[in-house]
Amino acid sequence: MTHLHIPDGVLPLWLWASGFALAAALVALGARVASGTDFRRRLPVLSMTAALMIIAMSIPVIPAVYHVQLAGLAGIILGPGLGLIAVFIVNLLLALVGHGGITVVGLNTLILSGEMFAAWALYKVFKRALAPGIAAGVAAFLAMAVGAGVMLTVIALASPEVGLTHLREVTSFGERHHGEHAGSLYAAVPYENLSLRRFAILVVGLGSIGWILEGVITGLMVRFAARVKPDLVGAETAA
Amino acid sequence: MSGLDLAIVDYWATSGRSIVHRAGPACKVIMAGCFVAAAIVTEYLPLLPVLYLAVVGVLAAARVPPLKVMALSAYPLVFVALFVVSAWNGTWQMPALVLGRALTASLALVAVLATTPYHRVFGLLSRVLPRIVGEALFLTYRSVFILVDMAGGLVTATRVRSGLRLRHPVTNLRNLSLAMGKLLIHAMDRSERQYDIMVVRGYSGNIAGPARAWNSAATDAGPIILGAAALAAAIITRWTG
Numbered sequence: 001m002t003h004l005h006i007p008d009g010v011l012p013l014w015l016w017a018s019g020f021a022l023a024a025a026l027v028a029l030g031a032r033v034a035s036g037t038d039f040r041r042r043l044p045v046l047s048m049t050a051a052l053m054i055i056a057m058s059i060p061v062i063p064a065v066y067h068v069q070l071a072g073l074a075g076i077i078l079g080p081g082l083g084l085i086a087v088f089i090v091n092l093l094l095a096l097v098g099h100g101g102i103t104v105v106g107l108n109t110l111i112l113s114g115e116m117f118a119a120w121a122l123y124k125v126f127k128r129a130l131a132p133g134i135a136a137g138v139a140a141f142l143a144m145a146v147g148a149g150v151m152l153t154v155i156a157l158a159s160p161e162v163g164l165t166h167l168r169e170v171t172s173f174g175e176r177h178h179g180e181h182a183g184s185l186y187a188a189v190p191y192e193n194l195s196l197r198r199f200a201i202l203v204v205g206l207g208s209i210g211w212i213l214e215g216v217i218t219g220l221m222v223r224f225a226a227r228v229k230p231d232l233v234g235a236e237t238a239a
Numbered sequence: 240m241s242g243l244d245l246a247i248v249d250y251w252a253t254s255g256r257s258i259v260h261r262a263g264p265a266c267k268v269i270m271a272g273c274f275v276a277a278a279i280v281t282e283y284l285p286l287l288p289v290l291y292l293a294v295v296g297v298l299a300a301a302r303v304p305p306l307k308v309m310a311l312s313a314y315p316l317v318f319v320a321l322f323v324v325s326a327w328n329g330t331w332q333m334p335a336l337v338l339g340r341a342l343t344a345s346l347a348l349v350a351v352l353a354t355t356p357y358h359r360v361f362g363l364l365s366r367v368l369p370r371i372v373g374e375a376l377f378l379t380y381r382s383v384f385i386l387v388d389m390a391g392g393l394v395t396a397t398r399v400r401s402g403l404r405l406r407h408p409v410t411n412l413r414n415l416s417l418a419m420g421k422l423l424i425h426a427m428d429r430s431e432r433q434y435d436i437m438v439v440r441g442y443s444g445n446i447a448g449p450a451r452a453w454n455s456a457a458t459d460a461g462p463i464i465l466g467a468a469a470l471a472a473a474i475i476t477r478w479t480g
Contacts, residue, residue, distance in 0.1 A: 006322055007315045007341030009279040031369035039371060040442070044430035047378035051386045052426055054379075056419065059390075073423075085372055089379050096352055096360075097245065098312040098345035102275060202321060217416045224420030232427055 008101035015158050020106030023088065026113060030084030042082055049074050050086040054093060068214050071112045071147070072119030072140035073221060076233055080117050087112040107154055115147030119218075124234075132226040132235040137219020144211035152200055244311055245383060251303045251353045258458055259301035264359040265452035266459040267351045270297075273466030274347035277473035278340040284332060286476055287339030290469055294346045297465070301354045312349040315341045363452055378433075382426075389425055393418045 034042070053070045075083045088109045095102040119139045126135035226235035252260075259267075277290055298305040319341050323334045352360060357380055365373030397418050434442075453459055 007319055007337065008275055008344035009340030010322065010337060027372060028369060031371045034371055041434060043371075043374060043378060044382075044434045044437075045427060046375050047382045048386070048426040048430040050375065050379040051382035052419075052423060054383055055386045055390055055422075059415075085375055086379075088372065089376050092364075092376070093379065093383075096348055097248065098314050098349050100315070100318070101341070101344060102348055103279070103344075198324070199322075199326070202324065213412070216412060217419065220413065220416030221420040221423055224417060225423055228420075228424050229427060232424075 006101060006104055008103045010101075011104065011107070011158050015154070016103045016107055018106075019104070019110055019154070023106035023109040023113075026084055027088045027109070030081045030088075033081035034085060039082075042078075046078060046082045046086055049077055050089045050093075053086065053090045057090075057094070057099070068210075068217050069112065069115070070214075070218065071116040072123075072136070072143045072214065073218050075116035075118075075120030075143070076123050076136055076139070076218075076222065080120055083116045083120065084109075084113055087116055111147055111150045111154065114150040115143045118146040119143035127234070131223070132230075132233055133219045133223025136222035136233065137215045140218035141211050141215030144207070144214050148203055148207055148211075152196075152203060155199055156196055246387065247307070248311070248349070248353050249357060249384075251301075251308075253356050255301055255303065255354060257301045257354075258461070259297060259354045261454055262354075262458040262462050263451060263453035264351075264355045264363045266454075266462045267355055268360070268363060270462035270466035271347040271351045273470040275344040277469040278343040278347075280470070280477055281473035282336075283473075283476035284335055284339065286472060287336070287343055289472075291339070291343045291346060293465065293469060294343065294350050297462070298350055298353065301350075303350075303353050308349055308353055309346065312345040313342065315345050359451070366452075382430075385429060386422065386426055389429075390422055393422055 049070075053074060056068045056070045059067060071083075071087060074086045077083075078086055088105075091100070091105045091108045091112065094100055095105045095108075100108060119136075119142075122139035122142055123135055126139055129135075130138070222233050222235075225233045274290060274294060278287065281287065281290075295305045295309065298308050316338075319334075319338050323337060327333060358377070361373070361376050361380065364376065368376065397414055
């Protein structure tokens with residue numbers, strides 16, 4: 001639920017263009033950081049993690065409307081530099097197949113990056129005191145909350161325009177009405193944050209179940225990985 | 240869209256021989272960009288179904304089953320509903336506009352991937368992306384198919400062991416997590432082997448070869464003209480509306 005599943009043509013131009021610019025700068029930074037590491041060896045790991053995120057997003061978890069994102073897991077496995085690239089690629093590929101608008105790829109990259117970065121940082125702290133699985137689960141849960149916070153901030157930035165930037169002055173047949181004209185969307189959309197409040201209730205209300213699922217699944221996956229391949233999740237230092 | 244759907248789209252893109260398939264990737268990306276821009280720009284509701292049908296026409300010309308592509312590109316519907324619920328102002332125009340924009344943009348993008356082999360699309364994107372990101376994009380796309388294959392086997396194995404039962408959500412969650420954990424480990428093992436194979440085959444940090452962005456004027460003109468016409472119609476209807 002922290003994925004910004006907003007279609008094209010809803011958010012104002014300045015917002016999604018800024019999102020693209022900021023995401024481009026971050027991805028360029030991530031690429032620069034990554035090129036300083038043993039990138040060639042890490043490239044297949046990066047691509048598999050990104051592919052796993054895509055697969056995970058297509059597997060519904062009961063209740064069926066939920067899917068996990070594994071951005072937190074990407075942060076734990078890849079770290080922030082490569083994780084940024086993975087998040088961008090996942091968003092780009094999903095947008096190319098109609099899963100989310102192409103114009104919100106930048107914003108989605110920022111949101112999922114926030115989640116990925118939070119999970120990476122929290123896991124590093126928690127694993128000093130907790131078992132890897134529990135540390136990862138709690139980190140993923142909290143990271144989802146961070147991601148939701150970033151998403152609501154993005155929506156709040158657009159509010160009260162959100163969804164209505166181009167709708168205020170349009171009727172079904174393109175006639176422009178202004179102010180209080182009957183039938184005008186302008187008249188029907190007062191400048192108040194009603195949509196933001198509703199959106200926040202939906203995201204937090206429905207999303208919190210998803211955060212728990214994400215935390216549980218990430219935690220169990222990391223617990224399994226810590227037993228079988230501890231170096232993958234940095235678990236050798238946790239013992 | 241699942242990984243399996245991605246495989247179908249990939250099949251349409253690589254097996255087609257139509258004039259749309261033969262057009263260069265750059266002109267189809269420009270066309271899709273024009274359609275997305277037109278959907279965003281227009282405030283004239285009757286134009287949106289026209290734009291949508293124009294993309295359907297492109298798919299029909301490409302001999303790609305339009306209904307199947309339309310179904311695949313309808314994924315945003317769920318999220319449009321969520322958004323409409325949160326921002327509905329009581330008019331029917333608002334959901335219609337949001338829906339029309341989302342579906343038109345989505346269909347235009349899926350149409351590009353359904354008529355262009357992925358290496359040509361990604362080759363084009365790699366020109367504007369950092370090299371590292373371009374390489375990762377190629378490998379990620381390939382990895383999706385590898386994982387889909389592996390995930391199918393794991394899901395079957397889990398089902399055979401009665402691991403997924405409707406009335407036991409907690410058991411399901413635990414087993415699903417375990418299956419995904421196994422998938423993660425298998426994926427990482429596979430990625431290490433993949434790297435070794437790449438090195439043996441001479442990988443030196445460059446996977447994405449240069450892709451031809453354009454084909455011939457005869458094949459490339461159509462998509463560009465169509466895209467430009469769509470965008471012009473959107474601008475004119477907005478300007479004169």
